[in-house]
Amino acid sequence: MSKQPNLYTDPSSDEVAARLRKYVLQCQKAAFERHDNFQIAVSGGSLPATLSKALLAPDDGTLDDKPQFSKWQIFFADERAVPLDHEDSNYGLLKKDLLDKIPPTTGSPTVFPINVKVLENTQEIADQYQEVLMNKFGGKDSVRLPLFDLILLGCGPDGHTCSLFPGHKLLREQDSWVAPIEDSPKPPARRITLTLPVVTHAVKIAFVATGGGKKDILKQILETEEGRSLPCGLVNEQAGDKVSWFTDGAATEGVSFPRKGSL
Numbered sequence: 001m002s003k004q005p006n007l008y009t010d011p012s013s014d015e016v017a018a019r020l021r022k023y024v025l026q027c028q029k030a031a032f033e034r035h036d037n038f039q040i041a042v043s044g045g046s047l048p049a050t051l052s053k054a055l056l057a058p059d060d061g062t063l064d065d066k067p068q069f070s071k072w073q074i075f076f077a078d079e080r081a082v083p084l085d086h087e088d089s090n091y092g093l094l095k096k097d098l099l100d101k102i103p104p105t106t107g108s109p110t111v112f113p114i115n116v117k118v119l120e121n122t123q124e125i126a127d128q129y130q131e132v133l134m135n136k137f138g139g140k141d142s143v144r145l146p147l148f149d150l151i152l153l154g155c156g157p158d159g160h161t162c163s164l165f166p167g168h169k170l171l172r173e174q175d176s177w178v179a180p181i182e183d184s185p186k187p188p189a190r191r192i193t194l195t196l197p198v199v200t201h202a203v204k205i206a207f208v209a210t211g212g213g214k215k216d217i218l219k220q221i222l223e224t225e226e227g228r229s230l231p232c233g234l235v236n237e238q239a240g241d242k243v244s245w246f247t248d249g250a251a252t253e254g255v256s257f258p259r260k261g262s263l
């Protein structure tokens with residue numbers, strides 16, 4: 001894939017959230033032209049809080065500026081093998097930061113958490129989550145890969161994304177849609193994650209990275225050869241201009257990769 005990802009840099013995290021809102025709503029509009037719902041996957045980390053700031057801001061009264069939550073289907077790009085009310089749960093985080101704050105009059109998204117009855121077996125959590133995806137996106141025999149309208153991701157300080165970590169064998173997984181990981185270097189160790197082919201197949205992929213703690217890794221991912229083989233770099237390489245990075249000035253200080261102006 002020769003096309004480059006889109007890099008957007010705004011001065012503050014509030015402005016990042018405002019731009020992210022516009023982008024998500026553009027993706028929603030494009031999804032409604034293809035089908036009657038908006039199918040997204042989200043990660044954990046700081047993303048749910050930024051998403052909440054973006055999506056719960058007052059709208060301008062037009063349909064294009066409203067998240068139509070009742071038509072949203074929200075899946076998890078990765079999840080930790082813990083109960084849904086555990087402080088490490090990505091579902092729990094999304095619930096606290098976003099879902100619980102959506103005004104009931106706006107309509108509620110349909111959310112697809114992991115099956116907590118099989119927590120002791122990460123392979124089984126992954127298999128069951130893959131089955132959830134098969135039901136929603138067509139079985140594995142009828143579609144090669146699920147096609148998310150949008151996947152929203154974070155970027156770890158080592159260049160990981162979802163629960164795909166640098167140098168890990170999971171980066172080579174080609175067959176499964178959802179895979180278990182028992183040795184995540186970021187705690188907790190036991191998780192499930194969408195695989196790289198699923199992530200890069202999505203219609204659009206957005207990374208949100210803010211704060212000075214991200215500047216070294218962003219420079220590496222966007223500007224160096226070795227950064228291209230990190231998980232975030234592989235997404236850039238394989239999905240090209242389907243990928244957009246939403247960053248603030250602190251996260252991209254010293255990064256000379258060309259910025260995009262408007263969305």
Ligand SMILES: O=C(O)[C@H](O)[C@@H](O)[C@H](O)[C@H](O)COP(=O)(O)O
Pocket residue numbers: 043044045046047078079080090153154155156157160161162163186
């Ligand atoms: O569940 C997880 O641990 C995440 O999905 C992980 O991939 C996260 O998105 C990054 O580590 C960035 O996290 P921050 O946004 O908090 O830096």
